[in-house]
Amino acid sequence: MATYQLGVLYGDGIGPEIVQSTVEVLRAAAEQVEGTSFDFIELPMGWTGIQEHGEPIPAITKDSLVTCHGWIMGPHDSSAYPAEHQAKRNPSGELRHHFDLYANVRPSKTIAGVKSLVGEADMVILRENTEGFYPDRNMYAGSGEYMVNPETAIVTGLFTKKAAERIAHAAFRMAMQRRKKVTIVHKANVIRLGYGLFLNTCREVGKLYPEVQVEDYHIDAMAAHMVRRAKDFDVIVTTNMFGDILSDLAGELVGSLGLAPSINTNDHQAMAQAAHGSAPDIAGKNIANPVGELLSAVMLVDWLASRHEDHGLHQLARKVENAIMKTMYDGIRTRDLGGEASTTEFTKAIVERL
Template identity: 40%
Template sequence: MPQNDVMHKITVIPGDGIGPEITAQVLRVLKHVNAPFSYEEAAAGEIALNTMGSLLPESTLESIARNKLAIKGPTTTPVGGGHKSINVSLRQKFDLYANVRPVRTLPNVPCVGQDVNLTIVRENTEDLYAGIERMVDDHTAESIKRITYKGSERIARYGYELAQKTQRKKVAIVHKANIMKMSDGLFLKTSLQVGQEFPQIETRDVIVDNACMQLVTKPQQFEVIVTQNLYGDILSDLCAGLVGGLGVVPGANIGRDIAVFEAVHGSAPDIAGQNKANPTALLQSAVMMLEHVGELKLAQDIMAALIKTLGDANARTADLGGHGNTVTFTDAIIQNLGR
């Protein structure tokens, strides 16, 4: 049962490709445990572009602004034509400054990294992703890497507070301040200052190329990583590769008042409509959403059922070496939840 009586209306963005299939299954699980949510569906991605003339319709933005919570399946941004990434647009529109990516080894999921359990906290609104660039001439392009005290301070604070909340003992600040002494230097200096307010947490700073090597060779040494936008994007995918790929890791984009929980993998149009897609990543994002609203017991119950289901080869989807499909995998999770 829910831990409190507060109902939350959430915006549901099914997305493109396999998005509607996995979203439907995640909603089945949430409804089975009587999660304290009501659901308002909204469109984004190629489907929205084809039916409403916009990748990110105003009605969808209004729904997210109104509800403050959203869960989003994978969306497709067409290549070329000046189309802006939907994820980048959402982050900038709602100032979703913290990209939070937990990465953990799941039992019975083929992977190269054992006993990995870390969280990447990535600054989401500035750095090169701010899109400040220009053509100097026909043969030269410039991009501006903008780092601010405000952006650095709040992402560092979010990372340390998350470490404190989840009883983690170590924060690693990842940067390239040895080369970019002003921009990355500001990020590092600011993050270290924030870290001084949390003396119970061990702080270390790691140059990004060394961090990549350390993550590949000994990822178990990391608990919370705080980093900038570009580095965080790269490290998030690297770490996902350690534990089985983007199909088994969740993600969230969190601001002061609004949070969007998402599948971080692609829309996989080649298997759309074939009942082959694995809902594990989006289901874990829903677990993060439950934790976000304080429903810790429901979150723990769903994770326990997911882990138990992953131990059943007949239930696991084919990408995990199993014999199940999207629906039967979810059926097994629901069965393992009981109730």
């Protein structure tokens, strides 16, 4: 029996509802696959961490995650935290920084029965997670932004060859398993040194994968191309801020940002985290859509299966994914997708299809 320890961070807003749904589905799926089980370890994060330990990501959570194979993270509502916590990294940024989760993998794929604005599409955005223009994680000490006077703000972007190399390798390795095409997104025509380094490094790495077709676009052109011809893209690799923006666009184009999954990874750990926010306006109403979090967990299980060469985990991931898709295809959907099912009803329907 292979047992995998998964941290469970419920988070804020709708987080407890959609993470609980995810745990229930994974637990039910594990019962269907012989030789595989999960040990779910609940850890404080967000408001729970503040109330119980004085920090959104307390030391007990970080220390416990070190021994986990991976974890499921709910959304956070950091904009509502007390001022002293808003001045620090938000929970997801803190975990990405602390564990050096350098790759944010965000797939966007059309789903049968869910209306897409761009027809058929199947693309994956690999977002470099540790530097760029996000000042909460691009400096060893201090912050990458500051004000020289009350009316002047300066933001520093960080671009290193090391970061570009490892996200590029991740993108090309993924492309080799898919349609063998990588699109590099940048702004090297204006930010010539920073994005020039990123672009050139990605192209250098691409030469090590001669079977993969390589192209590149400026970020503004890419946004237009994605709307016009999303089906033409396979693996997209880009920097922190551009990846954040493009993945939200891609998620909405293929159906809904509420369906968009993601994982954050380094070479030995992974964090499942839906791309959407905490939606505090609907928290506690049992109407939240858990699909983004559920599909993030599917990605996490697939990542674990590959890392540990565990066929049972791959089988489990397919069971969960198929049950989710079958549920939506059968017309059982939450309100944001035009259905009437509550979060718990939707979860129950998935478990029944398992």
